[in-house]
Amino acid sequence: MIEMTVNGMTCGHCASHVTKAIVGLHPQAKVRVDLPSKTVTVDGEVDLDEVKAALADDGYVVTGVKAL
Known part of the structure; x- marks a missing residue:
């Protein structure tokens, strides 16, 4: 599990967009978005570089990653 x-991300639409981007790459991943803290928790095996690139393509910047 990782936390990014x-x-x-500013609204529910952003949270939905980020979730769909990650699940589109890794359908088995469970994604939880917390807008106030600007964190995205991903449970499942994902390619972090792929996720970062997909989010960057959509205008979101991953500024930190922590393994949980």
Whole structure:
């Protein structure tokens, strides 16, 4: 499980968009978005570089990653 700090998320639509981007790459992943803290928790095996690139393509910037 990883927790990412993602800048650029401001609303429910952003949270949905980020979730769909990650699940689109890794359908087995469970994604939880916390807008106030700008964190995204991903439970499942994911390619972090792929996730960062997909989010960057959508205008979101991963500024931190922590393994949980």
